[in-house]
Amino acid sequence: MNYKHLFILFFSISIFNSFSQTNNEKVLFSVDNEPVYVSEFLRVYNKNLDLVQDESQKGVDEYLSLFTNYKLKLKEATVLKLQDKPSYIRELATYKSQLAKSYMTDAKVTDELVKEAYVRVSNEVKAAHILVKVAENASPKDTLEAYNSIVKLRNRAVKEGFETVRKEVHNGQTVYGEDLGYFGGFRMVYKFENAAFNTKVGDISQPFRTQFGYHIVNVQAKRASRGERTVAHIMVVEKPNDSLAEKPESRIQDIYKKLTQGEDFEALAKQFSDDGNSAPNGGKLAPFSSGQINSPEFEDTAFNLENIGDVSKPFKTAYGWHIMKLYGKKPVESFEFIKPELEQKVKRDERSKLIDNALYSSLKSKYKISKEQPALNYFASIVNDTYFKGGWELPKDFKGDKPLVKIGNKQFTYQDFGNYLVANQRNTLNKIDAKILVSNNYETFLNTNVVQYQEDSLEGENEDFANIVSEYRDGLLLFDLMENTIWNSAKTDSLQIENYYNQHKNKYTTPERIDAVVASSKNQKTLKKVAKLLKQGMALEQIKTLINSNDKIDVIFTKDTMERNHQALPKDFEFKKGISKIYSHNGAFVVVQVKDVLPETIQTLEEAKGLVISDYQTFKEEEWLKELANKYKIVINQEALNQVKAEIKKQ
Incomplete structure (x- = not known):
């Protein structure tokens, strides 16, 4: 799903329900004399409340403010006639067609394919x-x-x-x-x-x-099926641009020795894993099944661990060196549990062709379309070899107004199918028998049109479908409006963005950091010795040689430029040069040598550009909404609003 579709999904909150709305309903407010009804607001409020993460916006007054802003934008979009743009019309039609597929399917064939799919994922x-x-x-x-x-x-x-x-x-x-x-x-x-x-x-x-x-x-x-595994890992990658960095194989072996010495896996992952996504969670990864991990070595190691809590020996993949711990083993879920997921997969792959064929048959039966079509013999008689060269035309005496087939209330004529044959001749380069050619084309022509007719009828037949289409219709309008009015400002408002940055530059800073070495050990006495050696100015490699041995790793060092939230630093660590006290951190003890404190600095516009543009766009949208509120008068019906508040309070 692209950015536009995500925006429409989460922010297009208006649903116009033509099935339930009547002129007798109470008007909550109007925008430029266009009414918005109480029923609509309540429906939208209840539907979207969980999507509003800011608690301050969940009150009725706050949500009404969001909703009126939304309606102001929609009003502006329609005044600008964005609904008449060819790109808008095309995208809405495409979406309706895609959505209709979920409402037009043969349930029996789908169920059979889903059951077969379950056997195969098992x-x-x-x-x-x-x-x-x-x-x-x-x-x-x-x-x-x-x-x-x-x-x-x-x-x-x-x-x-x-x-x-x-x-x-x-x-x-x-x-x-x-x-x-x-x-x-x-x-x-x-x-x-x-x-x-x-x-x-x-x-x-x-x-x-x-x-x-x-x-x-x-x-x-x-x-x-081997089912699903949940694991954690510690990963060490090679850092080719860092000449001082320890070789990953040596570092992973040091970490493994600490594990064999009884140190905590999760604590070591937090301290030393180079997987920035999983390290804060103790190395834990999302569950996966066979074929989901793009590394056979990683997957095989995971499925070869037998017991919960088992830890692998260090192993190498294309991504680096790893140590893995098993957290969970789960067999394939029951059929009822994963049936909805399987249905979606079935409808997305080649199996869908079988479902389509069943749908065609069902719709032809619904609209009482005969399997026989005598007119095909006539069309076969007028097709000649020029068709396969792309130069075929309908004969001059072609009688296009003759009825061909009727789908529901729509009559198709010879002309409709004749035009279809002419348009599709470029897709038929290989010569085949004329009767087969015409029959294949008619089948596709009929299937396409019977589905299209049903799609065109859906909005009037299915309330749920109508609601979703209406929601998308407005969301698409709003996206185009916001894109043209606000979001493209990065391309056109460079001077305004620079002025905004100059007025607010104190907001955009690089936080205070330290150039530091963190020594970590399970043994507090060991760290006291390390701190003493650091104060004496001994090099890290010498300290490691002195403290560690081939059989036992007592201390691991992390050298980096660190912000306050760095995984190796204790909470509330004081940034000052020198050797720190010994802290308890992530199940171990640490001592920090701060070589230099790098002060907070104001970022340049180039460094902060992404955040500056985002803030500028928010500012611009707020000013724009004030203009719209002056342009289109909003009138609130206080009596209706009180009714809404009372009804919501009962829920």
């Missing part, structure tokens, strides 16, 4: 394949050649062994022979998934075609 297949590439729209000659090639390769694989042939024929251009490892449902295109799950272990599938070409699959093993 299991995994280990397979390899050979692919002979051929384009989807390849000529019959090239298609036949590719098919014959895959048949020959299958015959060879049966005789010589699949692996032998796979490795020999792979060239990475026209033929691919790949070991795919284990995968479950939704990890491959649907046709490939079908072949893999329907082929017995040890067998080679019959040739089948996907959009990539012709395949054969060798199924090597099947197993139940």
